[in-house]
Amino acid sequence: MTYRVASRPTLDEVLKNTAPPPYTLSAFISYLTQNHCLETLEFILEAERYRENFRSLVDPAKDFIVTTNCPTSSDLGLLYQIILNTYISPGADREVNLPVNVRDDLLQNKLENISTPPSPETLDLAVKSIHDLMEDSIFVSFLNSTSTYLYEDKTPMKSTQSSRSYHLWKTDIQPMEPEQTKRPSLLAIGKYWSWPPWTR
Template sequence: MSCASSSNSKELGARPTLNEVLSDATPPPYTLNAFMTYLSENHCLETLQFTLAAKQYRETYNSFVDEAGEPIVTTDPSAGRHLRMLYQLLLTTYVIPGAPREVNLSSDVRGSLLRYKDQLTPPQPEALEPSVKHIQELMENSIFLLFLNSCATPSCQDLAPEVPNMIDVMVDGSVTRSGNDSTKSLRVNSKRPFLSHHMRALSWPPWGRQRG
């Protein structure tokens, strides 16, 4: 569904909220693609990338469930390894001091994330909520206001090319759970929105990228 068709009830000139833009639920010129381009041009893209990384971690964590819908991250080794990899990559990309795309976090919030750095059990997604809230507040009170003001100019329509912002990808995946007397294949509930090819170039994880 396109941004315009999902927002028929919203007047074109109405200013959206940050959450509406991040949900890709706003018409031009306030699209998520336009906001990402604006952040990139102003060297602030890592703030949005961090929130996307946290969202991916939460969705991946919640996808590892058994047939009863219960999380298996503490009982399935492959699920635990995968989530630890995602969490470690998030830390080394955005959180650890001197990280290539380090975000602006308070020492308390940063410390609350780093205390899970060497734990064998991946943290629950709730551990990321204070940091995500902090980053979104920073965006909302600074760069997002500048973005909204920039969209009031006649040239805003040329801020970013119109491309499909989000696509749904069905991933038919499974994880293997080993028990004492049997091995059971568990289906991963993995229908999740992923960024399109254009947006993936700006999104997490930025392997091999350096801060620009």
């Protein structure tokens, strides 16, 4: 039998939920919860949710101008305000660590008229800043805290004998449900989003 050590994934692979065990998205969410920094991922996902909802209101015939003066547009404006109040405003309940200039630019764009939600691109720099911060700090700790045994190489071999496929994994992170918040669908959101959002 041929064995090899599991290679460490990138943060983007984990966020896309395409990394092999034990580096799954659910394991990463558990690690963030245990270390009281789940808000970093929540902010990224909330920004992505805002992007998707914004696109549902885009009118291609009007040069990508969001439809205004409708309840759905007002709801989207409220969602933008909630994101700012929850993650961006100083002293917010789940404030994320952003550079001062990035934070100030967002707060200057705080809505006065919620019937005209801003473009989701206004959040891109903040999302990228949090992604880079996560990659340079908490993600490295996550990888270092996760150890694996060797596992069988599944590369097809020229042999008449049947082969068994099995994996032996050992991880210090125990599967657990993510922290109960106002966003219980965190895992479900993570399965369908496209990463990174600012390249689209």
